[in-house]
Amino acid sequence: MRSVFIVDDDAHVIDGLVEHVPWDTLHTFVKASAVTGEEAFEQMKQDPPDILITDIYMPGMDGLQLIKNIRSAFPDIYIVIHSGFDHFENARQAMKYGVQHFLLKPSTVEEISTVVREITEDIEVHETQHALMKHYKEHVAAYHEQMRQSLFREMLAKQMKSADVPAEKLDLLHLQKNLTNVVLSISFIRPPYLKKSKEKEWQLKKFGSENIIKETITKEAGANDIDTQIIDYSDSMFVIIFLTKADPPAFPDRCKDISEAILKNILIFMKISAVAGISKERPDLFQITESFWESQKVLEIGEYREINKVYSPQDYSEEEPGEEIRYPIELVKDVQDAVHQKDYNNIFDVWHRLKHDIAMEQRYPFILIQNLCLSIISTIILQENKNRENESSSQIMAHYIEDMYAKSSPEEIVEWLEDIISEWSRSTKAELNSKKSHKLIEAVKEHIDQYYDQELTLSDIAGSLYVNRNYLSQLFNKGTGKTFGTYLNEHRIEKAKDILKENQYMIYEVSEMVGYQNPTYFSQVFKSITGVSPSSFYK
Secondary structure, eight states, rough: EEEEEOOOOOHHHHHHHHHHOOOOTTEEEEEEEEESSSHHHHHHHOOOOOOEEEEEEOOOSSSHHHHHHHHHHHHTTTEEEEEOOHHHHHHHHHHHHOOOOEEEESHHOOOOOOHHHHHHHHHHHHHHHHHHHHHHHHHEEEEEHHHHHHHHHHHHHHHHHHHHSOHHHHHHHTTTOOEEEEEEEEOOOOOOGGGGGHHHHHEEEEEEEEHHHHHHHHHHHOOTTTTEEEEEEEEEEEEEEEEESSSOEEEEEEHHHHHHHHHHHHHHHHHEEEEEEOOOOOOOOGGHHHHHHHHHHHHHTTTTSSSSEEOOOOGGOTOOOOOOOOHHHHHHHHHHHHHHTOOOHHHHHHHHHHIIIIIIOOOOOOOHHHHHHHHHHHHHHHHHHGGOSSSSSSHHHHHHHHHHHOOHHHHHHHHHHHHHHHHHHHHHHHTTSSSSHHHHHHHHHHHHHTTTSSOOOHHHHHHHHHHTHHHHHHHHHHHHSSSSHHHHHHHHHHHHHHTTTTTTTHHHHHHHTTTOOOOHHHHHHHHHSSSOHHHHHHH
């Protein structure tokens, strides 16, 4: 429904129009009316209509002045002059303001309906054209972006010459050969808890990081003299191409400032650390390949140093060692095994061997040291999850990662992890000797006594007690001197002996009554514990 505003100094004319014109049939409605130009203009400023029907001769602000004001404030309103004076000068002036519809009083209902119908049809056509043009522009923009991405990806992959790209294509993409470029490569450090098993969470973080990159560039780039292209290069890398038509002052410095702001914002808002390498400036669009590989080379060197930093060619030295890195996998595994076994007495022996290896034997990349420490922390979290009833493992890990990212050197990280191991050793020793441990053991025994005739696993019992399965196994073994399986079998066989003494059931029935579905296996277990077969015991 289109809205109509009627202005006439004769209230009877307004009433006649409202009453006799079939507005509903014309898919319109009269939203308001006024008897002066001033009153009409004030109302329309608050709530403009689609169509204005106005008289010319009115006291105060006449119709032509009203039309002039409305056309200036609301150029899309359709205007109809409804006047009793057929003056050529008025018509000429109205046409200058874009008025195309004139009705001479007294007008018939059919004449008014015809004009309103034409206007509503024009509005429909205009809106359709506007929607089509908007749709076209959106798709053209998307197509251009896709073409730019494709072109720049090809440039990153291979050395291209200007003859390889038609000039028309460059014009279409608003590019030119003599664009100065700087290339930034950002490598994200993917935390261990977001490895392949958490691919969806990682992709969400990557998506959020890309938005932060765009927002930071928009804010930091400032003037339109710097153009950028963001390329999602791999699972953990973005490549950003900085371009400039002119030669703005300190262009490389500005690019590096923007790059540092990007890394800072990603760390703050997404809690993701990264290392970046940035190239020097080159004066030709088709030197992007050289800039890209330079940024990659600088990035590789930076990964052996401090993280959350942008490295430039000035930081690169030809004397950087190229020797192969020997990763301390076995030492890390020894520490993790000590945690799994809750060997709080010997864990420091294996930890100090790893610590010495990190500090003295090799110069490991900073990222590697982070990953080694996080893998050990992840193992500790899995063992201690029973004490974290109000937090998930990922939440706990997030706290540790935030603390670790605050460390800026390998020495700080190693000392920080040693404090964590010390606290773990102390709490583990206390737990294994606490009353809570005895309560857990008794709870397992009660569960066995109540459900021995059913299929039982320690994992199910651990789940019902909200503790880690391996931890409960070690605790039960230490407290009873028996494994869970041995204790369960012995308990079942004692129950079987009581049933067999009643002389009322067959061997296979007794087997099922104490939780064994296989009578043969039941007989084997029975004999291994009692020294005789069930049938011999029965006799």
